[in-house]
Amino acid sequence: MLNTIDQIFIKAKQIILDILSPFLPEWMMILISIFIVIVTLCVFGPVVMMYLTLLERKFIGRMQNRYGPNRCGIFGLLQPLSDGIKMFTKEDIVPQKADPFAHFLGPITVIIPSLLVFSVIPFGRNMIPSDLSIGILFFFAVASTSTLWIFTAAWGSRNKFSLLGGMRAVAQMVSYEIPMLLSIVPALLVVGSFSTVAIVNAQEGLQWFVFTPWGLVGFILFFLTGVAEVNRCPFDLPEGESEIIAGFHTEYSGMKFALFYMAEYMNAFSVSALVTTVYLGGWQGPILPSWLWFFAKTFVLISIMMWFRGTFPRMRVDQLMGFAWRGLLPLAFINLLAAALWVHLSFPLNDILSFCILTVSVLMIYVANRKVAPKKRIYKYAYE
Amino acid sequence: MHIPIDHILVFTSILFLIGLYGALSRRNAVGILISIEIMLNAVNVNFIAFSRSFASSPESGQIFVMFAIVLAAATAAVGLAIVLNIYRNQKTIYTDEIHLLKW
Amino acid sequence: MTLFQFLATTAFYAAMLGILIAAALCVTVRNLFHSAVFLAFTLIGIAMLYFFLQAEFIAAMQILLYVGAIMTLIVFAVMLTSRMGNPAVPQSFKNKKIVFLPLGLVGFILISAILKTPWETSEPQTAVNAVTLGKALMNQYVFPFEVVSLVLLVALIGAIVIARSE
């Protein structure tokens, strides 16, 4: 029973294929099976995005002692629909001086990577769109291109604020990309392969990597850099509303803005999905169907992100950079060291040793980065 | 999927020539660097195309591509730094206006 | 030849054609930023080629390094020298037609040579996955690996020193 529920989606696909098989030639059937998967992803992506926006607004609302959107439909459930309609109906303004090609290209190229990434995430047992041997690496490759497209959007709109937003986005994403990659490496070290399915299988039966010392640090690292990659909350300098209006997508309106919005949330979802697959055991769960576990864990992580958004103030640029280069990067390297040790040593010793190394390193990094209180500023002309 | 290798080679040579054309005809220094990147990629494709049919150690071709990419990155970095410096000093990066190397 | 292979080969040739077009555009387009973008497309196209040639790791590397890192560099360069980019100024030499002559000749000779030589088309061996690459990198090519890292380090430091404004 459980297994059927677990494999419900795969069976559904199979049913559809069986229905169509007598009518269509054999090669067509392959196309159709691929097509089905693509369609489900394309539908699942935006739907998740819409309801995430709703969830976020409700959640932050609750945090700020107010209800979130509850006018459209029961408890505001139709709010995303109304947003969508609003987005479609809004006039799509293209600035006169803007570079039409780049401006038009912006939103398209941003959405593609966030969609592509879904092909690598294992939603459930045997529910992975395409099991690439370089799964994780594919994810990072595609993610890293997003910096370029964001900059294209920023540059295309020929606007100072968008340019500033673009520059900040590029700087941030480039500097957080390295710790992100390094935080994944321990997991790969242990698993020995890039494919996400292998990683999830390696975390069989509550052997989640997060319970290992390096796993915990890796999880935290990956999660923080993930948030930064997605330009969410504490690291949302690129579209820091208060300073530079909407950052790189100020000049966009209507559907293009909707695409950016969707890309952002989809990225958020994919990052948290990836964190769960690598460190929280993906769809590994005792009794519930695999995909249910997967969505629960992802949902927890996304709620944490939203929690960040509700609580953390925006970081200054130098703090942002400093945190990445002086904090996360050294920790990632040491984590890599600890993981290597953990892999080579036998059970009791490796945990203890790596745990000590990591705690000591965290303390050291904290001490090293503690800035001496800034000298009291001397104002030559202004009065105290 | 078997693709005859000479097709790939023809493709890469054309790609290389396009890059070369870009390098020769463009006035903007950055444009030249871009064209050079294209040329380098053409070469990398060649590497990969040949690496498959290289019996003894198939992965060597790919390793060389990796090194090539890294070095391309290095050259791009230095090249652009130089271009920026020229821009800052000469206020122009049009190669026909830069003739410091003239005797 | 199964449908799948047919699809793959057509996709391969389509990719090649796409790359050529993107490269041609990148080289000829007047606006430098557009040429940078087209360069990105060619790079991604080439990554796809690598996928077709069963070199996924290299493809991922290509995208990660080229599009992620080098493109950023180039785009920044384009941005910093943006004043140069205005379309009014001719972006290429007047007598660029002359360049066609040597290039054409070289191309003709190269291609004729390529087509003439009998390439022994041996079947591809086992796909090369990341693991074999890692082993080779760490065993046989460890010295070049270290040297390349050094070169990269030196180059980057050099670039920083050069580009640093006094």
Added chain:
Amino acid sequence: MVTQAILIPLLPLISFTMIIFFGKKLGTKSALIAIAASVGSCLLSASVVLPVILNHGTALHASLTWLMINGKPIEFGILVDPLSSVMLFVVTFVGSLIVIYSVGYMHNDPRFSRFFAYLSLFLFSMLGLVLSSTLVQMYFFWELVGLCSYFLIGFWFEKYEAAQAGRKAFITNRIGDVGFFLGIALFFYTTGTIRFIDITPEFMHPYANTAVLTFATILLFCGAIGKSAQVPLHVWLPDAMEGPTPVSALIHAATMVVAGVFMVARLWPVLETFPNASQTIAVVGTTTAFLGAFFAITQFDIKKVLAYSTISQLGFMITALGVGGMGAGTFHLMTHAFFKALLFLGAGSIIHGTGTQDMREMGGLRKAMPNTFWPLCIATIAIAGVPPLSGFWSKDEILTSAYLGNHRVIFWILMITAMMTSFYMFRLLFLTFAGKTRGHIHAHESPAVMTLPLAVLAIGSVLIGLPGSPFMGHWFQHFLEPHAAVHMDTFVMIMSVASATIGFIIAFICYFVKTDLPQHLAGQFWMFYDASRNKLWFDEIYNSTFIHAFKWISRISFRFDSNVIDRTVNEIGRKTVLTSRIKRWIDQYIVDGLVNFVGFSAQVSSGLLRMIQTGFVQNYLLFMVVGLLVMLLVAVK
């Protein structure tokens, strides 16, 4: 013995060098050195000559080779044989007397010491000549003697005539010497030897009638002609009287002039083998004798008369050697040296006393200068050939050898000259001492240092004749030629005495009894008188012919030289200038041009190459592509 022989010439040389270097300081004392040197060499020669006389005629010979000409040695050496011993005795004895005499004669001369230096140099060269063992050595001293005669003749060089006379003497001698040298060379070439000891009759016999050797002997005899003032080249002797009188006495009476006779005597074996050569010599000798006497008759200058008498006496000696009387000639040489030296010294003291040389102003000096008169009187009697004195014996010898050798013509000519000799000698005697002093001169007797040598010489000229006379059995001739037949001929003796007395009588009549007779005779025989008075115009002839021709030749050569040679030299100079200018042009335009061209071409080519350095990066890229293309093309082909 050999060292003493070598010392003989060296002593005068030493005195010469000392006087030359310390002359100014020594002042009058330099004469002492000269006298010491000459007396020393006289004693040494005596010591050398005595052994030669005692072991009757064995020669002393020592020589060292000077240089080798294709294997045959040319030597310098010492040869003391009877002939050279006679000469040694004569030269040293008479020389020292003359040196003593000249102390008085030259005592107030500013260049007093230099005179004695020249005298000692002359003695050295004369003794060297006498002692020489080879022809070349003889020739060497022959030249030296000529040089000394030039110095001494031209002693008072500030006088124009003296300088001219010195030069004339030297040049005429040189002309003779050329012949002499050619003769030596020819002789050496044909016979292969020039050593006197080799030249013996047996040695010469094989070359009996070779024409070359006769010619060689005649050439040798030319040297003698030049030196002993024979006819063609006698002109220098009268002019040589410009020198101081002791010089004339020494050089032109006793020593130098007889060098020629000595040389011919040395080569006596050669003459024996070539009769026609000796014939010519005899002829030359007789003509010289006759002409000498003929010129002496009408001279008024006392020294000129003596000069011409010397010439004629030399003529006698040469003819003696020519007709085969080597002993007679040498004997006459010795006797003549004594009384001719005496005559010259006497004349010197007369000139010293009266201050003039012209006999027309003299006269009646007998009372004024008795010490000079008596020795001079003896000398005149001796030279005239009066029997008891030396002159008669030696002259008679010559005449008998001429008579016996049946040279009839020569004999009678000599007879006439003998008569003329006695005439002009007594004429001289009467003009100077007899009658009353015509000129307004006040003669005073010369000092003892001058009159003493006169007395010695007088005694000498009386006694010197005896060794050759029959009283001593012709010892002298036998000494010279051990195996020569010497015999007197009464007829010749009578004739010679007769000629002497006839000469005396004529002179006595003309100058003692009727003093106007000479003018009368001169008027009648004006032609002979003029000829004699003007010395047959030899000088004028020479001047107008040789000298004139010579001047003309020199003028032409001068003109030739200045026009042709100078012009060619200038032309060459100009041409070189021209060529150098052309060369400069070539250098400037072609060579420099080339170098510049190289530089220019380098510049041009570099200019072209420079084009490539356009500085545009794309161009370089294009060049690379073209390079690639080329490589491909090459590769494909």
